[in-house]
Amino acid sequence: MNVKTLCLGVLSLGDASGYEIRKMFEEGRFAYFYQASYGSIYPALAELLKSGDVTCTVQAQDGRPDKKIYAISPMGLEAFRAALKKNPEMDRVRSETLFMMFFADQMEDDHLADVFDAYAELHRTIVDKIKSLDNEGVSRGRRFVRGYGLAFSEGVLKYMDGNREALLSAPKGEGWRDMEALRECLDKQREEDQ
Template sequence: MNIQDVILGILSEKPHSGYDIKRHFEEYFSFFFDASFGTIYPTLSKMEKLGLISREAVRQEGKPDKNMFTITPDGKQHFQEYLRQPAEKEVLRSDFLMHLYFGDMADEETMHTLLREALRAKQEMYEDLEHKLQELDKTGKLTPSQKLCMELGLVQYDAFIRRVQSALES
């Protein structure tokens, strides 16, 4: 999976501006995929050159023109090929887990602080995702697979929270 495939998926739903694409990443994907404007815009340029998307400048009253991006037939074909491929093996890169792995080399208070901070951060992430899921579920905009995706994110956060709480209590 790469950002290009994700953007094609977003544009398969409807045309979006670069800003709308960034918001989509934040609203729907923040718990498992991150992308900055510095990544999104160069990728959009590359995708346009490859013929996977097209760009249309939309005039706005009193504002600069807004570029709207639309998936092309070649882009749709490329995205369908991506969906037919088996999912890649997930690779987790976690600075927290690396700190924890070498935790025996640190003092106990440092490790307790690490665990407490990670717990607090993960609880915030859980609450944020839970709130997003509830809000989006109310609108009826989530497909069953999108809802399952977000629920699986909550399950992962919950398992992390429970295990770290248990470690802190022992």
């Protein structure tokens, strides 16, 4: 889904500044399942304004730059609903932690344990946060996403709890066969690409 559609979705919930939209993807309700960067939100809002999908009002602020508040237009709401009719692309998981775990044999044992424990603690925090939310009057879509997030993080914790010792106590170098197979696969791919 492109950033313009993400912005329209946020604005369908209510008027917001670019800063407020960015915060929703960094720390707010969308932070757990989608990312939109500062550098992509503002150009998207400019394009949406130019196309008439959003409107903008300017609020003067004492001692600070004027604040632009964006609102979705009827045309923008129609465009957003049309985007929701499309089939979604396949989800892609991006995890720096999983990337590091892949190379666990290259890490110091203490650091590996710290990274592992911090990741587990993050998911415990997510579980606690979701469980603390009140579902009274919440839309079915939001309830579903909350439930999915809860099931995902609980599943991660269950897997991590069941595999902590296997990862942290395995002797280093045990994965050399995997690395050798990966190198062979990469070499073969390079040959095919030439």
